[in-house]
Amino acid sequence: MYEKDGITFRKMDFKDVDGVVQIESLSFSAPWTAAMFNEELNNPIAYYIVAADGEEVVGYAGMWLIIDEAHITNIAVDPRYRRRNIATTMIRLLIEKAREMNLRAMTLEVRTGNFQAIELYKRFGFKTEGCRKGYYREDGEDALIMWLTL
């Protein structure tokens, strides 16, 4: 549990899933469902956190811990709460967790057109190391593959 500027950061719980799914559907064209997040909370290699304003979930981020790598699966912030460094804090917390676990590197995929997210990752030192052509099935957009050495 961690608090910054009135926002609490903690591990995701089953009771958070409804709030997470609302933000997910406002943030992505192919949103994950509640069933998918519930499954993730039972997935031993998954680690998810939320940002909360009181009881209300205002952001979330997660990763899969695969051997010595962390793969960020998703990150989103409620549109009303963006540009308040909430995503920055969540990424920092995921990086800290991954370092604690002695992981070697962190990776993620991001749409080539998602400039705000790419900017955010670059600030942490993520570097583009590859591109998956037509990765997003909904519209065929390419994905950049970014890596950070921990």
Ligand SMILES: CC(C)(COP(=O)(O)OP(=O)(O)OC[C@H]1O[C@@H](n2cnc3c(N)ncnc32)[C@H](O)[C@@H]1OP(=O)(O)O)[C@@H](O)C(=O)NCCC(=O)NCCS
């Ligand atoms: C990307 C996202 C998670 C950023 O969340 P956030 O809490 O607003 O991010 P932060 O406030 O921590 O922003 C940190 C930095 O990222 C960059 N950034 C974030 N949003 C930006 C925007 N709309 N335009 C330009 N740069 C932006 C800026 O460098 C920003 O720093 P600054 O505010 O000092 O300029 C949020 O916009 C979101 O939920 N988007 C939809 C979901 C998504 O695209 N997730 C990523 C999938 S890979």
